[in-house]
Amino acid sequence: MTTPLPEFDLAGFTPYRLAVAAEKTSEALARQYRERFGISIPEWRVLVHLAQPLDGRSTVSVRDIEARVAMEKSKVSRAASRLEAAGYIEKAADAGDRRLVRLALTDKGHALMAELLPLAKAYQEELERRLGDALADFEAGLDRLLDTLPPKS
Amino acid sequence: MTTPLPEFDLAGFTPYRLAVAAEKTSEALARQYRERFGISIPEWRVLVHLAQPLDGRSTVSVRDIEARVAMEKSKVSRAASRLEAAGYIEKAADAGDRRLVRLALTDKGHALMAELLPLAKAYQEELERRLGDALADFEAGLDRLLDTLPPKS
DNA sequence: TCGTCCTCGTTGCAGGTGCAATGAGGGCGC
């Protein structure tokens, strides 16, 4: 009645393992900034990019972020709207190209990041400690997976 | 005006890297079974567990799956409902404990898995090929991250 | 200047998600 059906162990399936590891490692930090500041992961990603002293200019458009972060533009757009509503960032039409919306941290957003970034750095260090001597090879493997796949249109 | 603000590179942040890698590796496979069979990732996970010749018994409850897969029970429940509607699985009250819902593959579901599992195995092999000699260390690192964090209530 | 085509960002929609609440049922002491 029941034909064989090949054996398959989900716990050994790399995409699944990555998904679980990503969820677990993200959640630990995400919970902190969710509970303390009401910030979600998409919002966090946007904030990080606004906190960086980008190449030349000091503001960033939605498209800039979309390109650098693995997020759809609608996701970026909505995260930005929430951040604006919360007073962490400001939107402004670009003077040169009025299709662009330039995003910038407000003072409040700046203060927020002054708190969040150290938390994130500390967490990264904790993860590295946890990986111990497997760190280098692990990150190298992650690089291979990330390099091969992101054709990035 | 603008206070320092520590430097932070999202691209080097492990939780972020994991999230992107997980998304990319999952999507490649997920697209296949989504387009060809209309199956989503949560549904796929449920199916995999039903395809396994579980310890003793041949059927599984929602709770069994919830424990083995990193998914909430509501997510499992809804995935199961969709699979039932699609005719891939059947639900039945457990004779002994009537609170339990026993899930089992239908013939159609069985046939589906006979197609899906080889695809997944081939994909896993492709990933392993891609990782090359970094494979063992990579998986070891993943193990460390997975071991340390899942307190699993 | 006008038309055409492209890009940027937002939004409508249908559907998925987490969380808390719910209801059905079981276990156990009295």
Added chain:
DNA sequence: GCGCCCTCATTGCACCTGCAACGAGGACGA
């Protein structure tokens, strides 16, 4: 048998998400 408390699974709700469609604006040639 009856309460009480626990477990299983489902569901209501508010929210988030991807995708496609949209409007506004820019680039460029005729």
